[in-house]
Amino acid sequence: MIEEKRMGKLKAARKAAFAAIAVLLLLLATTLLPTGSDNKAKTGGDMLMLKLSELNTLPQAVNEKISPVLMEKVKEAVYRKETGGKGDDRIDFIVKSKKGIKEEISKAGPKILNAVDSIDGMSKYFAVEAEAEKVAQLASGQEVIRVLPRTMFHVMLEQSVPMVKADAFWKGGNTGVGVKVAVIDTGMDASHPMLKGRVVAEKDFVDGDAIAQDDNGHGTHVAGIIAGSKAGGGLMDGVAPGAELINAKAMDENGAGPIDRVFDAINWALDPDSNPATNDGARIISMSLGTTDPLDAEYENDLKAAVSKGAIIVVAAGNCGPGCTGAICPGCGGFKGVTAPGSSPSVITVGAIDKSKNVAYFSGGGVYPEIGVKPDFVAPGVSIKSSVPGGYSLKDGTSMAAPHVSGAIALMLNRTPTLKQDDVKRILEKTSEDLGEPGKDASYGFGLIDLAKAAIYREGVEFKVEMAPKLISQEVQKIAVTVYDDVKINSVKATITKPNGEKSAFDIPSTGSGDYAYDYTDTAILGKYALEVTLNYGGSSNASKDSGSTDESGGSGSSGGSGGAEASIDLFHLASFKVISPLGEIGMIDEINVSSEQRLSSNLTGNITFTAVKAEETRSLSLQLADDAGKIAYETTQPIVEQGLAILVVETQKLEARLNLMVDVKPGN
Ligand SMILES: [Ca+2]
Ligand SMILES: [Ca+2]
Ligand SMILES: [Ca+2]
Missing domain, CATH: 3.40.50.200 (Peptidase S8/S53 domain)
Structure with missing residues (x-):
């Protein structure tokens, strides 16, 4: 609704701005205008400045609703009008508002050219034609969300x-x-x-x-x-x-x-x-x-x-590329770059x-x-x-x-x-x-x-890697790869990065149609192992029949080649698994959450939770909280039974005990 009260306020604000600027201009006129300059010029100047100033001193809530691009157009139109320039001061613009207020917008004066639902269906775009000054009036309407330029698109050859x-x-x-x-x-x-x-x-x-x-x-x-x-x-x-x-x-x-x-x-x-x-x-x-x-x-x-x-x-x-100069690209008007909505x-x-x-x-x-x-x-x-x-x-x-x-x-x-x-x-x-500079370029x-x-190109379900997420040290990690599509596989390669940073690379051999498997035995070190499986497939369909399962991948950078030959493609699968001690994960806990706050304060009860790895095993958990100086402020040892989720309740007496958690799980008796 275009609210009458707010319109009143706006008028008042405009009046105040008018008065302030009028004084300022009077000073300017006496000091800057050459003597003998005629009244007409003075009046013209006054009018222009006042109008533009009004636009510059709109209440913030109103101003925020007006698109800056539209505001420029409004100022241009006002400028044209006040300087007696050619053209109409009526402009096309768009009022975005709540639905069902067409009449209110009509009442405010503009001619409604079009009414369109926003694409999310939540509001309405009213394309209107009105005097440029109406933009501010409409923006002050409570149910108006934004006043926007009626952006014109052009087809491009x-x-x-x-x-x-x-x-x-x-x-x-x-x-x-x-x-x-x-x-x-x-x-x-x-x-x-x-x-x-x-x-x-x-x-x-x-x-x-x-x-x-x-x-x-x-x-x-x-x-x-x-x-x-x-x-x-x-x-x-x-x-x-x-x-x-x-x-x-x-x-x-x-x-x-x-x-x-x-x-x-x-x-x-x-x-x-x-x-x-x-x-x-x-x-x-x-x-x-x-x-x-x-x-x-x-x-x-x-x-x-x-x-x-x-x-x-x-x-x-859009057709305003770097090679565009004036006459060649007439629609660009000096603009170079991607036109909208291509720039979105x-x-x-x-x-x-x-x-x-x-x-x-x-x-x-x-x-x-x-x-x-x-x-x-x-x-x-x-x-x-x-x-x-x-x-x-x-x-x-x-x-x-x-x-x-x-x-x-x-x-x-x-x-x-x-x-x-x-x-x-x-x-x-x-x-x-990829053309031009390597990678995505302008x-x-x-x-x-x-x-x-x-x-x-295949991704996701068509290529599956299976293995155990957790192993006991020295156990064998069986890595199984299943390829579901009937495509020519050139190679299935894997790289494992061990917890100490060492890498080992190997081929995963075929064990039947679409199945590949490998037993990885180097699992002595405790910790997280990162696995990367690279499946290479495709390539020239002529070569595929003869070469069987030999590795002749062109790598991911290979080009399409000529004569419609298909290029080979690398697909990646990233996974990880953990190797733990036979006694469980000593010194390692999957998740620790302090469910109250990051800083424990006086008399606050903090819940520390962790996920147990091996059930049916009794452990003790010691928890230390250190203060700012690194001193141990609180220490407790409590026996806990790991069954799914174990919860340890910590009560601290000391204000602002720091959350330097050092949690150590030891095997119990
Ligand atoms: Ca038609
Ligand atoms: Ca339909
Ligand atoms: Ca490129």
């Missing part, structure tokens, strides 16, 4: 599919069938031979109707890269020719669209029939759009909400490379505080051939690179439907071809996605 090696998935029968990919763009020509039968849902958020026609060409091009198919008579296949497209038109014929429309499109794409019980929502949201404006944290939360609802968001890195940590960001795997001059990248390196990956984005209304055309841009990754993820989800965004990102990270991210590697 092919044999590229073989470069990401999509056929590795196709051969396994995974072409994206059953996976829905939403494309938030300029619409699609659904009758194009390449897209025939591929579009399962569409909505137009520009016209507000049910037909999301493409009046620009960009969306049809992007759609063809993701899920175009020869099946309907198309010239070529996209990355995931079996995937289903959700056509959400949020961008107009000029390729521009405000953020509320984009969010509206995302909300719809996640559940097109507005029935949570039906499974018609997009798993992947592909956005080849961006803005050079920073994205408000409030909007970031919506992207995060979409991901937590199970969506995987793929965004172009909540999305998978894609840059563009050419056919020689060199980063495109326009491909955005950078290292950002708290976010790290962007983009995350690169994909082909120079001279990409795909569908446009009425035919085909070549286009350049990270807009073309992002849909390669969206299509790739559709293939991955076809094979493993349970993958979430983090899983997908991790698998692509582990399998991408030009290439983790590198060029490599679906030949991703198609054979």
